[in-house]
Amino acid sequence: MFFMLPFIFVLKISLAEPIMAIPPYTALLEWGDSLLPSIRASLESYLFLFSDSLYIKAYLSSLKIAIISTILTLIIGYSIAYSVAKAPTRWRGVLLMLVILPFWTSFLIRVYAWIGILKTEGLLNLALMSIGIIDKPLIIMNTDLAVYIGIVYSYLPFMILPLYANLEKMDMSLLEAAADLGCRPFKTFWTVTIPLSIPGILAGCFLVFIPVMGEFVIPDLLGGTKTLMIGKVLWTEFFYNRDWPVASAVAIILLALLVVPIMLYQKSQEKAIS
Amino acid sequence: MKNKLNSLFIAGALVFSAQTAIAEEVVNVLNWSDYIDEQVNEDFTAATGIKVVYDVFDSNEVLEAKLLAGGSGYDVVVPSSSFLARQIQAGVFQKLDKSKLSNIGNMWSDIEDQVAQFGPLNDYSVNYMWGTTGIGYNEGMINERMENAPTSSLAMVFDPDVVSKFADCGVHLLNAPTEIIPAALAYLGEDPRSTDSDVIAKAEAVLTAVRPHIQKFHSSQYIDALANGDICLVVGWSGDIFMAQYAAWDAENGVEIVYSIPEEGALMWFDQLAVPKDAPNAENAHKYINWIMDPEQIATATNYVWYANGNLASQPLLDEELLNDPAVYPTPEVMAGLYISPTYDARSQRVITRTWTKVTTGQ
Structure with a gap:
């Protein structure tokens, strides 16, 4: 119900036509003179999305940003989760706390803090210049790199927590057995630890990938204007063009794209349980 | 008993505050x-x-x-x-x-x-x-990079030869297509109030030519950025640029911000109090x-x-x-050169927005 209700509303708007009124779209059901309502649905908004390459490019660009940042978050998140899980028991609570602690401040404030760090006259450039590593400030702010930094930072805990939950429960005797049988630590990691932690990896990746696909705030604040993401396109449709039907169609297609990986994930979860 | 009294008291307080909330005019x-x-x-x-x-x-x-x-x-x-x-x-x-x-x-x-x-x-x-949409700049940084810069002309931002000199110190434009596209048309000597897609296409050419030198299109970050010396040139709203001027003066950071109404004319806007x-x-x-x-x-x-x-x-x-x-x-002479924004209908609004996306993202 929680999932379906908003979905039905958005679907309904996406089939309407825009007009200048309150609300700014035509009604789907019209109660005319006859007893039965007449339905006026239009697929125009969907057809429009395919008539202009902008939308497809925006979906692909969001997909690229989501995939790259999920991989980056996985690499960093895995090493942190692994270290925490391997740390002495009395330290684990403290370390885990440090991962969660930033959540106590507003998400927006944390993104703004990155502006202070990354901007031309920001902390990072001042620090690097004062120790003489660079003599000209690095341009990071307002580029895709800043977007990746922002996304990886903001979504890291979503990756670490499921991974930690998984790695912490791992049976250490399996690793000992591998070592006893002469397996090198690195090979053990690849052939034992990683396969055992796949449910954690999958959960973490989905928790990062899905929200990043529709991310709007981070590219808006940290990204340059060249950063094209579907969240921003949706915003322009809704606010600049006041075209709620097209904006809704953008959202419906985004949802359709995300439903596929979610289904795959559910299937793999069911498999893991059985 | 004490607990009961307490809860009675709290209930009473709630009723009382609810009543005052209703009576309070807002x-x-x-x-x-x-x-x-x-x-x-x-x-x-x-x-x-x-x-x-x-x-x-x-x-x-x-x-x-x-x-x-x-x-x-x-x-x-x-x-x-x-x-x-x-x-x-x-x-x-x-x-x-x-x-x-x-x-x-x-x-x-x-x-x-x-x-x-x-x-x-x-x-x-x-x-x-009410106010105007004009040019704000950091006097010191502009003079350092160009002698006799045309600070009272839109050439500052729309002439690639000029604006390229300031690209390294940071140029922002408002992320407001309905303000920047008319300005580009005014720079060309076209009617800034045009809603014709062929005329709007001319503005697109101007904007695309200077796009590589623009760091960001944003409608509020420039206030701080200008005041801190992070950027040196912006097309923005008059009062916001005065705010940056004041902030820089207040911080005594040596940044001198100037606002100028371009001689090609500027958009004049009016914020109106209205009741839904x-x-x-x-x-x-x-x-x-x-x-x-x-x-x-x-x-x-x-x-x-x-x-x-x-x-x-x-x-x-x-x-x-x-x-x-x-x-x-502004003086009456300057006032005469100011223009007001056209009211775009759904179709021309879409042309404006699409042009804007093309300019800003290159798509």
Whole structure:
């Protein structure tokens, strides 16, 4: 119900036509003179999305940003989760706390803090210049790199927590057995630890990938204007063009794209349980 | 027993506070960010007993989405003239009851005439403040990079040979297609109010040529960035650039910010106080608007935010420096060169937005 209700509303708007009124779209059901309502649905908004390459490019660009940042978050998140899980028991609570602690401040404030760090006259450039590593400030702010930094930072805990939950429960005797049988630590990691932690990896990746696909705030604040993401396109449709039907169609297609990986994930979860 | 007494007491307190909440008169105001001296609202409450619930927004588009969704719950909102015109057409606003606005005689007929070009706006609204969209720059950084830079011309941002010299110190443009595209047309000598897609395409060519030198299109970050010396050139709103000027002066960081109205003409906009049809406290909304039209109140606000207002009677009460600053109150000659924004219909709006996306993202 929680999932379906908003979905039905958005679907309904996406089939309407825009007009200048309150609300700014035509009604789907019209109660005319006859007893039965007449339905006026239009697929125009969907057809429009395919008539202009902008939308497809925006979906692909969001997909690229989501995939790259999920991989980056996985690499960093895995090493942190692994270290925490391997740390002495009395330290684990403290370390885990440090991962969660930033959540106590507003998400927006944390993104703004990155502006202070990354901007031309920001902390990072001042620090690097004062120790003489660079003599000209690095341009990071307002580029895709800043977007990746922002996304990886903001979504890291979503990756670490499921991974930690998984790695912490791992049976250490399996690793000992591998070592006893002469397996090198690195090979053990690849052939034992990683396969055992796949449910954690999958959960973490989905928790990062899905929200990043529709991310709007981070590219808006940290990204340059060249950063094209579907969240921003949706915003322009809704606010600049006041075209709620097209904006809704953008959202419906985004949802359709995300439903596929979610289904795959559910299937793999069911498999893991059985 | 003690517990029971306590809960009885709490229940009683709740009932009591609920009653006062009903009795309390409020007016819900949604205005632009950094756009008033809080004292004006506090004094209104002191004088009338009506509590001001004051919220802010920072773009006409966001305000419009709220209004078109309906039931916004606001009693007074402050859209800009071109947006207000089509919102009136959509049936968002109620006509003001002029009999409740005793201060209406204080208003400046010149500004009312300008506003009337957009449609029957004077029936639905009164002017709060107005300003221009022009060029703000960091004097030191510009002089360092170019001698005799054409600081009073739009060539500063639209001539690739000029703007490329400033690319390294940071150039921002407003992320407002309905302001920047007319400016590009004015630079070309075309009619800035054109809604013709062929004419708009000419603006696209200008913007695409300078695109590589523009660091960002954003409508509020430039205030801080200009004041801190992070950027050196912007096309932005007059009052915002004065705010940056003041912030730099206050911080004593050696940054000198100047605002200039380009000689090719500049967009002139008017922010209007209006009452939505479904305002829960329309009576109080009128009282609030009347309070703002009091010369003393609007003068306090203008002296604080440095935007010109549409209240003639308030002018003797303004800071002399502000009233005599042609960048705030332009001379009649400059006024003659200013133009107002066209009201785009759905089709031309889509052309404008699509052009903008093409320019900003290269797609």
